[in-house]
Amino acid sequence: MRRAMAQLTDPEKGVLARPEDLDAVGFKTVHAKGIAGARELTPEVLKAMEAYNLVAPLHNPLYLKAIHFFKEALPQTRMFGLFEPTFHQTRPAHEALYAVPRDWETRYGIKKYGFHxxxxxxxxxxxxxxxxxxxxxxxxxxxxxxxxxxxxxxxxxxxxxxxxxxxxxxxxxxxxxxxxxxxxxxxxxxxxxxxxxxxxxxxxxxxxxxxxxxxxxxxxxxxxxxxxxxxxxxxxxxxxxxxxxxxxxxxxxxxxxxxxxxxxxxxxxxxxxxxxxxxxxxxxxxxxxxxxxxxxxxxxxxxxxxxxxxxxxxxxxxxxxxxxxxxxxxxxxxxxxx
CATH class of the missing domain: 3.30.420.40 (ATPase, nucleotide binding domain)
Structure with missing residues (x-):
């Protein structure tokens, strides 16, 4: 992450005079409880990501670490994430639900979200x-x-x-x-x-x-x-x-x-x-x-x-x-x- 920041402001190949010139940092975020779409990474959204650390153990913890790094490095820059299930929200209900009691979706959030x-x-x-x-x-x-x-x-x-x-x-x-x-x-x-x-x-x-x-x-x-x-x-x-x-x-x-x-x-x-x-x-x-x-x-x-x-x-x-x-x-x- 530090190398990426350095590349942005490299005198020969960089595209910014200084990191603070960034308007926003975007992440290809994976999963968050009750969250979809492109969202600003507010404390509430980050908490929703943490709630699914056990669901996406190889993704969410590392993404959260990266997000916190950039928040500390660029405290005035807005952070956004596009959550992976977003594209799959158009699927019909019969394709997106498991054959379990219907209240599992509303009570526990259990359904087929989809990724990539x-x-x-x-x-x-x-x-x-x-x-x-x-x-x-x-x-x-x-x-x-x-x-x-x-x-x-x-x-x-x-x-x-x-x-x-x-x-x-x-x-x-x-x-x-x-x-x-x-x-x-x-x-x-x-x-x-x-x-x-x-x-x-x-x-x-x-x-x-x-x-x-x-x-x-x-x-x-x-x-x-x-x-x-x-x-x-x-x-x-x-x-x-x-x-x-x-x-x-x-x-x-x-x-x-x-x-x-x-x-x-x-x-x-x-x-x-x-x-x-x-x-x-x-x-x-x-x-x-x-x-x-x-x-x-x-x-x-x-x-x-x-x-x-x-x-x-x-x-x-x-x-x-x-x-x-x-x-x-x-x-x-x-x-x-x-």
């Missing part, structure tokens, strides 16, 4: 530009794949289905986080005295996902792909499990929207993972999604189509730009507040 909102939001706007059709006419399946991954069905520019739920630990297997897990497995371990809630939380956050499936080898896809090529069966299993869950969610989004015009790969793995994209797309021909091997190999970290000319559903790679969405929405929030 800024990334999927960017894809909802950029994909129509790249494809050359209006957003209102498109059904897009946005695959944000990286150390943390999620998939969103976007119809008419709006989120209508999403793979994550109450916490960022849900949905697809992550690098070291578990993704979806039958809650009764956790209850069983606790109630039989085999593990404490604290122990389970640590394992699910730090030792699960691709890391856990590969027996601790790695949560990094390129490392697992290298190990698979060398004959490691645990690496192969982890990669197959990851691809399988992505395939299932692509199919779910396809079904919810009644079809799709495009599947977009974004995030570190989505943008650069040539082999993983091939693995994911291999069985999707039944949905009209045909990968062009030559195009796929040629598109790495850049915008491009990777489907065949005959594919009924376009397959695209579009690098995300979460910072752009955060900056824009926070600027809008500042203007609204004035």
């Amino acid at each position: 909102g800024a990334s999927h939001w960017f894809i909802s706007e950029r994909a129509p530009q790249v494809i050359g059709r209006p957003a209102k006419d498109l059904k897009i399946i946005s695959c944000h794949l990286g150390g943390s991954s999620s998939i969103t069905a976007i119809a008419g520019g709006r989120s209508v289905c999403h793979s994550m739920g109450f916490s960022p630990q849900s949905g697809l297997p992550q690098s070291a986080r578990c993704g979806d897990l039958d809650v009764y497995a956790v209850l069983y371990l606790i109630e039989t005295g085999q593990m404490t809630a604290s122990d389970i939380r640590q394992v699910l956050c730090d030792k699960s996902g691709l890391l856990g499936l590969s027996r601790g080898l790695s949560g990094d896809v390129p490392i697992l792909e290298k190990a698979e090529a060398e004959g490691n069966p645990d690496a192969a299993l982890a990669l197959d499990a990851f691809a399988c869950e992505i395939q299932k969610w692509i199919g779910s989004c396809f079904a919810v929207m009644g079809g799709a015009d495009a599947v977009v790969f974004t995030g570190g793995i989505g943008e650069r993972g040539v082999s993983m994209r091939r693995r994911i797309c291999r069985p999707l021909g039944a949905l009209g999604m045909e990968l062009d091997e030559t195009r796929n190999a040629a598109v790495v970290g850049a915008e491009g189509v990777i489907s065949t000319a005959a594919s009924k559903v376009g397959l695209w790679v579009i690098p995300t730009n979460e910072e752009l969405i955060v900056a824009r929405e926070i600027c809008n929030a500042i203007k609204t507040a004035e």
Whole structure:
């Protein structure tokens, strides 16, 4: 953070004469109890973030630390956050609720919030530009794949289905986080005295996902792909499990929207993972999604189509730009507040 501050005012490459010239500092905040949208980070909002430290243990504490650093360094500068569930507020109630008593939502805030909102939001706007059709006419399946991954069905520019739920630990297997897990497995371990809630939380956050499936080898896809090529069966299993869950969610989004015009790969793995994209797309021909091997190999970290000319559903790679969405929405929030 100190290096970032220094870069802003660097005599040769900086954009500010002094840090105090900043009008605001924006954060891609993750989760806060009862909070969504682009919000000024008042004491009340920070308290709401703290209330969900147990829900987003790898995110909220670090974000709070960063926010307090900037508040101390720039006491006269306003701080704003764009909370990740914001883009997913357009989902219908039947998609956003769990099948538990309805008062769990009002009493405890238990529902499917969704995350990676800024990334999927960017894809909802950029994909129509790249494809050359209006957003209102498109059904897009946005695959944000990286150390943390999620998939969103976007119809008419709006989120209508999403793979994550109450916490960022849900949905697809992550690098070291578990993704979806039958809650009764956790209850069983606790109630039989085999593990404490604290122990389970640590394992699910730090030792699960691709890391856990590969027996601790790695949560990094390129490392697992290298190990698979060398004959490691645990690496192969982890990669197959990851691809399988992505395939299932692509199919779910396809079904919810009644079809799709495009599947977009974004995030570190989505943008650069040539082999993983091939693995994911291999069985999707039944949905009209045909990968062009030559195009796929040629598109790495850049915008491009990777489907065949005959594919009924376009397959695209579009690098995300979460910072752009955060900056824009926070600027809008500042203007609204004035």
